Amino acid sequence: MSADQELDARGLNCPLPILRAKKTLNDMSGGQVLSIIATDPGSVKDFEAFAKQTGNELMESREEGGEFHFLIKKRA
Amino acid sequence: MSEKKMAIIATKGTLDWAYPPFILASTAAALGFEVQIFFTFYGLQLLRKNLNLKVSPLGNPGMPMPMAMDKWFPVLGTAIPGMESIMTMMMKQKMKSKGIATVEELRTLSMEAGVVMIGCQMTVDLFDFNPNDLIDGIEFAGASAFLSFAGDSDITLYI
Numbered sequence: 001m002s003a004d005q006e007l008d009a010r011g012l013n014c015p016l017p018i019l020r021a022k023k024t025l026n027d028m029s030g031g032q033v034l035s036i037i038a039t040d041p042g043s044v045k046d047f048e049a050f051a052k053q054t055g056n057e058l059m060e061s062r063e064e065g066g067e068f069h070f071l072i073k074k075r076a
Numbered sequence: 077m078s079e080k081k082m083a084i085i086a087t088k089g090t091l092d093w094a095y096p097p098f099i100l101a102s103t104a105a106a107l108g109f110e111v112q113i114f115f116t117f118y119g120l121q122l123l124r125k126n127l128n129l130k131v132s133p134l135g136n137p138g139m140p141m142p143m144a145m146d147k148w149f150p151v152l153g154t155a156i157p158g159m160e161s162i163m164t165m166m167m168k169q170k171m172k173s174k175g176i177a178t179v180e181e182l183r184t185l186s187m188e189a190g191v192v193m194i195g196c197q198m199t200v201d202l203f204d205f206n207p208n209d210l211i212d213g214i215e216f217a218g219a220s221a222f223l224s225f226a227g228d229s230d231i232t233l234y235i
Contacts, residue, residue, distance in 0.1 A: 013175040015103040019185055022106035040175075053107040 003035035003071065004028060010039045017043045018050050030076035038068045083226035084113045084233045089121030091129040091164060096235050098182035105189035114222040116196035123195055123210045127179055130164045142166055187213060
């Protein structure tokens, strides 16, 4: 599926991927989907916790060639 | 959904110890927490407009050093003048190469995310701080103000 916004967080370390994602989500509308690419292995657990805590849905989390891809749907 | 709260006391003024309060504060704010940091004693250095934070290998056996110097370099050698500056420079380079934010960056992000920063008035008086040397947008208060917020907090940390 295609995302409404994309965020390239490659090369960034904790906590920057989460902070950038939060900032990007702030400018999006409820129900829209944000796609994120990161290289920080810690971001896998961090985005799970972020979604749980903020109520935004983590629709997808997968690794591909050493990069981590996430899809987050903004809470309505 | 009632907002969670986190209260932090920041007491240390070195480069390495500047990270935990700002990383946790900025992240908690992103998670929707209401956050206050109370900067006291050496922690007040973290509020300076011009940060000049250092990291010291002296008395810090846990600090990894370049060329595994922590394994063979004499402990007293870490007291040589200039070592602190060299180690600080190397640490900053390493952080940059690993994509780690600067302290200034995390502090700004925390501020933008609504983290409330409070300078300890007693420390300002004790060390003759000039409030004009500190960043804008901070408050000054004492132990009672911190405790009033901390008493209602879900997380309280002393760093």
